[in-house]
Every structure is written in structure tokens, then in C-alpha cells.
Amino acid sequence: MSLKRKDLLGIKDLEVEEINLILSTAESFKEVGGREIKKVPTLRGRTVVNLFFEPSTRTRASFELAAKRLSADVINISAGSSSAVKGETLMDTAKNLEAMGADLIVVRHGSSGAPALLARALRCSVINAGDGAHEHPTQALLDLSTIQERKGRLAGLTVVIVGDVLHSRVARSNLWGLTKLGARVRLVGPPTMVPRDLGAFGAEVYTSLDEALDGADVVMTLRLQLERQGRAFFPTLREYGRLWGLTRERLQRAKPDVLVMHPGPVNRGVEIAPEVADGLSSVILAQVTNGLAVRMAVLYLLSGGKSE
Amino acid sequence: MSPQANPKDAPPDLVIRGGRVIDPANGVDGVRDLALAGGRIAACASSLAVPRGAQTLDATGLVVCPGFIDLHTHVREPGYEYKETVASATRAAAAGGFTTICAMPNTDPINDTRAVTELVLEHAAREGVVNVRPVGAITKGSRGEELAEIGELAEAGCVAVSDDGRPVMSSLVMRRALEYALAFDLPVIDHCEDLSLSADGVMHEGKVSTMLGLHGIPAAAEEVMVARDLALCELTGGRLHLAHMSCAGSIRMIREAKARGVRVTAEACPHHFSLTDEAVIGFSADAKMNPPLRTRADVQAVIEGLADGTIDAIATDHAPHAPEEKSWPIDQAPFGIVGLETALPLALALTASGRLTLPQVIRLLTAQPAAVIKSDRGTLGVGAVADVTIIDPAREWVVDPAQFRSKSRNTPFSGWKMTGAVVKTLVNGKVVYDAV
Numbered sequence: 001m002s003l004k005r006k007d008l009l010g011i012k013d014l015e016v017e018e019i020n021l022i023l024s025t026a027e028s029f030k031e032v033g034g035r036e037i038k039k040v041p042t043l044r045g046r047t048v049v050n051l052f053f054e055p056s057t058r059t060r061a062s063f064e065l066a067a068k069r070l071s072a073d074v075i076n077i078s079a080g081s082s083s084a085v086k087g088e089t090l091m092d093t094a095k096n097l098e099a100m101g102a103d104l105i106v107v108r109h110g111s112s113g114a115p116a117l118l119a120r121a122l123r124c125s126v127i128n129a130g131d132g133a134h135e136h137p138t139q140a141l142l143d144l145s146t147i148q149e150r151k152g153r154l155a156g157l158t159v160v161i162v163g164d165v166l167h168s169r170v171a172r173s174n175l176w177g178l179t180k181l182g183a184r185v186r187l188v189g190p191p192t193m194v195p196r197d198l199g200a201f202g203a204e205v206y207t208s209l210d211e212a213l214d215g216a217d218v219v220m221t222l223r224l225q226l227e228r229q230g231r232a233f234f235p236t237l238r239e240y241g242r243l244w245g246l247t248r249e250r251l252q253r254a255k256p257d258v259l260v261m262h263p264g265p266v267n268r269g270v271e272i273a274p275e276v277a278d279g280l281s282s283v284i285l286a287q288v289t290n291g292l293a294v295r296m297a298v299l300y301l302l303s304g305g306k307s308e
Numbered sequence: 309m310s311p312q313a314n315p316k317d318a319p320p321d322l323v324i325r326g327g328r329v330i331d332p333a334n335g336v337d338g339v340r341d342l343a344l345a346g347g348r349i350a351a352c353a354s355s356l357a358v359p360r361g362a363q364t365l366d367a368t369g370l371v372v373c374p375g376f377i378d379l380h381t382h383v384r385e386p387g388y389e390y391k392e393t394v395a396s397a398t399r400a401a402a403a404g405g406f407t408t409i410c411a412m413p414n415t416d417p418i419n420d421t422r423a424v425t426e427l428v429l430e431h432a433a434r435e436g437v438v439n440v441r442p443v444g445a446i447t448k449g450s451r452g453e454e455l456a457e458i459g460e461l462a463e464a465g466c467v468a469v470s471d472d473g474r475p476v477m478s479s480l481v482m483r484r485a486l487e488y489a490l491a492f493d494l495p496v497i498d499h500c501e502d503l504s505l506s507a508d509g510v511m512h513e514g515k516v517s518t519m520l521g522l523h524g525i526p527a528a529a530e531e532v533m534v535a536r537d538l539a540l541c542e543l544t545g546g547r548l549h550l551a552h553m554s555c556a557g558s559i560r561m562i563r564e565a566k567a568r569g570v571r572v573t574a575e576a577c578p579h580h581f582s583l584t585d586e587a588v589i590g591f592s593a594d595a596k597m598n599p600p601l602r603t604r605a606d607v608q609a610v611i612e613g614l615a616d617g618t619i620d621a622i623a624t625d626h627a628p629h630a631p632e633e634k635s636w637p638i639d640q641a642p643f644g645i646v647g648l649e650t651a652l653p654l655a656l657a658l659t660a661s662g663r664l665t666l667p668q669v670i671r672l673l674t675a676q677p678a679a680v681i682k683s684d685r686g687t688l689g690v691g692a693v694a695d696v697t698i699i700d701p702a703r704e705w706v707v708d709p710a711q712f713r714s715k716s717r718n719t720p721f722s723g724w725k726m727t728g729a730v731v732k733t734l735v736n737g738k739v740v741y742d743a744v
Contacts, residue, residue, distance in 0.1 A: 012519070091635050111637030112521040113591025132639065133521030172521055197518040 375407025387416025486546025
């Protein structure tokens with residue numbers, strides 16, 4: 001089976017079979033990370049461009065390493081050093097990169113829809129590495145992969161996503177992915193940051209974290225963008241932490257074998273207590289490891305690779 | 309304007325024969341011959357003799373009506389000539405059947421002084437093919453702080469004042485504007501948007517914006533300002549005109565205010581009765597305008613408002629932008645779409661669906677917008693200036709932005725199959741657009 005699409009722009013548009021194909025392909029790439037020589041020749045001669053208009057450590061490094069483990073040539077362009085500062089449009093920048101022979105462009109952009117814009121204009125494949133508050137599909141795929149790895153399934157699980165859902169592309173991509181694969185999704189946070197409309201897309205919307213955690217199999221805490229304070233989304237970090245911060249005491253309402261996840265980077269002591277982030281339930285570092293395999297799978301499948 | 313010669317005395321130089329004349333200002337709807345003499349309407353009757361030397365135009369099967377009046381056009385000159393000019397905007401207007409366009413003041417410099425008004429009028433006289441009626445700014449620089457010299461703007465030829473593109477956020481300034489403009493009998497046109505609620509919004513706030521992760525502009529951002537303006541209108545007795553109404557709540561409030569006798573008029577744009585926020589899925593910046601495309605319920609409410617008289621005029625909010633500006637990601641691209649060349653068939657679609665009658669549509673494009681700016685156009689009455697639009701309500705065509713007379717191409721209707729086309733547009737009795 002192969003992935004019959006040019007681009008990966010979001011989870012919303014993916015069929016369940018496509019998600020499962022990526023997840024199963026990622027499983028086979030996880031093995032490569034355990035080898036002494038962590039490299040396969042699969043994408044030799046292909047060029048991958050990481051085009052990042054927003055700062056990123058984890059995602060950019062993960063895509064770079066994933067491409068290198070597949071033997072692709074990789075270049076990294078970040079907004080600070082690109083022509084963006086000289087006024088060149090996003091479209092012109094991307095067309096120039098394509099003219100240099102890029103096969104895959106991995107793009108992160110602060111504007112929702114920027115990768116879709118590029119995908120329409122370019123012949124090469126475009127992978128969305130996070131666009132505005134729209135989608136971050138590889139993050140959701142690595143989250144799905146991690147849950148499946150630990151729980152053996154996704155269907156029937158109760159997954160709580162807590163925090164600033166409004167501004168979170170991770171929350172959206174996970175909502176689409178989890179509901180497609182049969183999990184129940186509870187969204188919780190201050191009502192200013194959890195759009196009620198999401199109820200129409202199959203999520204249950206909560207305001208009380210304690211209630212949302214009741215019997216949960218998985219808790220995903222979202223990064224709180226600290227600059228939101230003072231823009232009337234919540235009064236103080238103190239109150240936010242008191243009501244929606246994930247503490248050890250609160251976590252006891254969830255199932256004993258609950259998984260604690262976070263897409264990073266973590267604000268320790270704000271959205272998640274340090275002892276929870278580092279606790280036995282935490283799979284935060286496993287997420288990062290799995291991210292590599294998932295991104296290898298996506299690069300491979302979009303390059304026309306098949307899974308046997 | 310030429311002196312009022314008695315057109316009945318002059319021999320007709322053009323007779324438009326056999327068309328269905330729809331002239332809502334005079335209650336005319338029927339097959340008539342329309343005679344023009346010296347740039348004015350000379351006669352309108354079932355069968356007119358054609359004197360020797362007069363030209364005839366066979367309008368059998370066509371609709372003959374007053375030229376359309378657009379209360380809301382962004383001509384972009386001076387300052388943004390790369391988007392549009394008086395020359396290109398008036399040609400686009402003529403192609404869309406509009407014979408009068410009201411030029412919004414958010415140019416560079418802003419039309420807040422006599423000099424800018426005169427410049428626009430001078431360019432219109434030199435290069436324009438339809439009538440251009442400038443709208444002056446309410447406040448200096450449209451900054452919403454101090455009133456512009458509205459008296460002088462009126463003297464120079466402005467037919468209304470507006471800070472369009474921006475609302476007048478201060479309720480006190482809006483109150484004073486409504487009061488002050490009474491001295492010159494000018495309508496005050498407000499762009500209703502509470503900027504603190506719309507903030508960095510890109511599209512309507514609702515299910516679609518939530519799904520796409522785009523900042524929303526709630527309906528309440530418009531509605532709270534409509535409510536405020538209606539209260540101020542009632543307080544001052546001023547002439548309030550509400551631009552581009554897009555939400556059900558706004559329509560409801562205007563309907564209720566009119567029932568109480570509040571002196572308010574309102575306009576709606578074709579895109580707000582033709583498209584919903586679902587047009588933004590795919591992130592096309594050509595579906596980005598302000599106010600944004602709203603929900604199906606809002607579209608229905610706008611159509612209801614057009615049908616029952618709550619809305620007085622169909623206005624285009626023609627807002628040209630260059631392709632490179634619209635090729636930015638949607639949140640960075642400017643608001644606005646061109647509208648002059650697609651307005652008529654979108655309005656006619658409301659007759660096809662049975663929501664409005666053809667005379668109602670014509671009234672919303674002619675007599676009623678004329679009343680808002682107290683124009684002597686929008687009528688085919690004997691003696692009126694012969695601004696005439698001839699349309700074929702059955703002609704089918706496909707929107708190809710490359711064919712636009714406008715300099716800009718930013719339309720969400722590209723590729724749409726339309727029914728209804730302008731055949732000829734006459735200004736002062738002269739043909740300024742001919743589809744043949």
C-alpha cells in the first residue's frame with residue numbers, strides 16, 4: 001500500500017487507512033533507530049528542504065534527522081536567514097527552492113493555511129510542520145503512535161486535551177486523528193481558550209479539569225503561550241496553574257495506568273507540575289523518539305514508498 | 309449638469325424599442341419604447357414614433373432600467389493606482405451596469421479635504437466613463453478623533469461621509485458626526501466593527517474558523533456597533549447609513565428600528581447573500597473580506613432583509629487588490645474583493661430562486677441607493693439624465709477574472725456560471741459599455 005497524495009497538510013483530510021498506513025510504516029522505522037548504524041539508503045539522491053518561518057528545536061531537528069537517516073540531502077532554512085526579511089513572498093521563496101530541485105518541502109509557518117498555499121503552487125511534496133493554529137499533523141501522528149505503542153489500541157480510549165485549545169494546532173490535529181481512530185476526546189481549559197464549536201466536531205468540552213480527568217486513559221497538556229496573559233484569556237498564571245495545571249493530586253482522578261503527554265516545549269510549573277512531567281506516567285521523551293520514526297515514514301511514503 | 313431644457317421639445321436622438329422597461333422610481337414595469345434626447349429621457353410609452361435621423365436600438369427580450377448606483381466602491385485613486393484607478397474602476401462599473409459609483413475615501417491621502425475631493429472629481433471628469441460621487445471622511449485622516457471639515461467636503465461635491473475601512477470607535481465622535489452632518493443633509497455611512505472584538509480576526513468566528521485555526525471576527529463585532537449607531541441615530545435624528553450588513557442580528561435590529569421610524573438606511577453586498585464562511589475552506593485569500601462571509605443563517609437573513617425592505621440597497625464594496633497582495637497567506641493578505649462586474653448576476657440569482665422579484669432587484673440597484681445620496685439619477689422619468697442600463701436576464705456566461713475591466717482580479721466567483729448580463733450601459737445618453 002502506498003500514500004496516494006502529494007502533500008501532508010493535515011489530519012482532517014486523511015482517511016483512516018492512510019493514518020494506519022503511516023503508523024504501521026513508522027513501526028518498521030522504529031527499528032532503524034535501535035541499530036548501531038542508524039541509516040538506510042531509501043531516499044538517497046532526494047532533497048528535503050526544511051523551511052521554518054517560526055522558531056523550532058524539536059520538530060526541525062526531528063525532520064532533519066529523519067531525512068538524514070533515510071540518506072536524503074537536507075537543507076535547513078529559517079526565517080531569520082531567508083529572503084523573508086528582504087520582502088520576498090513565501091511563494092517566491094518556495095518556488096526558488098523547487099527550482100533548485102527540492103523533492104519535499106517541510107514548512108512551518110505562523111499563518112494557518114500557508115502550507116496549503118504552497119502545495120497548490122508547487123509540484124513537489126509539501127509537509128506541514130505546523131501552520132498557525134490550524135494543524136501539526138506529524139505531531140498528532142507521533143502522539144497516536146506513542147499511545148498505540150503503550151496501550152496497544154486507540155479505539156475506546158478516553159483522551160483528555162487540556163489547555164489553550166483555541167490557539168493550538170496540536171490540539172486540532174489530535175482531535176481529528178483520535179476521533180477518526182475511535183478514541184473519545186475531552187477538551188478542557190478556560191472557556192476563553194476552548195471554542196464551544198469544537199463540540200460539533202465530536203469532542204466533549206469541559207471547564208473543570210477534575211471532571212475531565214475522571215477515568216482518563218491519556219492526558220495531553222498543551223503548552224501555554226505565556227504572552228496570552230494580559231490579553232484577557234486568563235487573569236494570571238497563578239490562577240491558570242491552580243485551575244488547569246496538571247498536578248500529581250489531580251492526576252489521581254485518571255486511571256492508574258494513565259499516560260501523560262506534552263508536545264513540548266514544557267513550561268514547568270505552569271501547565272504541568274515538574275514531578276508529573278518527569279513522573280512514571282510521563283511519555284514525553286518517548287513522544288520525541290517516536291517522532292523520528294513517524295517523520296521517516298511520512299517522508300518515505302510521500303516519496304512514493306510502499307509498505308509491504 | 310446642462311441647463312434643464314424641456315426634453316419633450318427636442319427631437320429624440322435615440323429610441324430604445326420593445327424592451328421590458330423597469331423603472332421602480334416611477335412604478336413602470338412593462339414593454340415600452342424609451343426615447344432619449346440631448347442626454348435626457350424624452351419619453352417612455354408603449355409605442356413611440358421614430359423621427360427621421362433618430363437611431364433605434366432593438367431591446368426586444370431585454371430589460372431596460374435606470375443605470376445602477378453603487379454606494380460603496382473603492383476606486384483606490386489617489387494613492388493605490390496599482391490596484392485601481394478612476395479610469396479602470398469606471399470601466400468596470402460600466403461593464404457591470406453601474407452608471408454612478410460612490411468613491412470611498414480611504415485613499416492615500418484620505419479624502420478628508422476639498423483638495424482630494426476635487427482631485428477625484430477632476431480625474432473622473434477627465435478619465436471616467438460613469439459618474440463618480442466622492443464620499444468624504446467623517447474624521448481627519450479617518451482616525452476617528454476630530455471631525456473632518458464636512459461642510460467643505462459637501463461643498464466640494466461629497467455626497468456622504470464615511471471612515472469606511474475603519475469604524476468610528478468613539479461613540480461621542482459618531483454622535484457629533486450624525487448631528488453635524490445634518491447641517492449639510494449628508495448621510496453618515498458607518499462601517500460597523502468593534503475593533504476590540506474583531507482584533508486580528510481573518511474570517512467569521514464560528515465552526516469553520518475553529519476548524520481552520522483562523523482568528524475569528526464574531527457577528528457581535530458588527531452587531532454591537534449597529535446597536536450603538538441606531539441608538540445614536542435616534543438620539544440625534546441624523547441620517548445614518550449602515551454599510552455592508554452581514555449578520556442576522558444586524559438585520560433584525562435595523563428592521564425593528566425602521567418599524568419605530570428611526571431614520572436609517574442600510575446596504576448589503578452580493579457576496580454576503582451569495583456565499584458562506586465555508587468558502588474560506590482551502591484558505592483562499594479571495595474569500596477574505598471585511599465584514600467576513602458568515603453562516604447560512606446570516607445569508608438567509610440578508611436575503612430576507614433585501615426582500616422585506618429592511619435593506620435599502622445592494623452595494624458592491626468593490627475592493628481591488630493586486631494579485632501579489634492576495635497571494636500572501638490568508639491572515640496576512642488584505643481584506644476585500646472586486647464586485648462591480650459580478651454584482652448583477654448574483655443579484656439576479658435571487659430572482660431565479662424566487663426570493664426577490666426582478667423589479668425589487670432593480671429598485672435595490674437604482675431608486676433606493678439614489679434616495680440614500682439624494683441623487684437625481686436612478687430614474688427613467690421624463691427629463692431625467694439618461695443613465696440607462698440594458699440587461700439580458702437570460703444570458704449565461706462564466707466569470708473569467710482575466711476579462712475584468714477592473715485592474716484587479718480578486719474574486720471568489722472565478723469560474724462561476726452566471727445567468728444575466730449587461731448588454732449596454734448609457735451615461736448621459738451615450739453608450740459607455742457595449743457587450744456586443
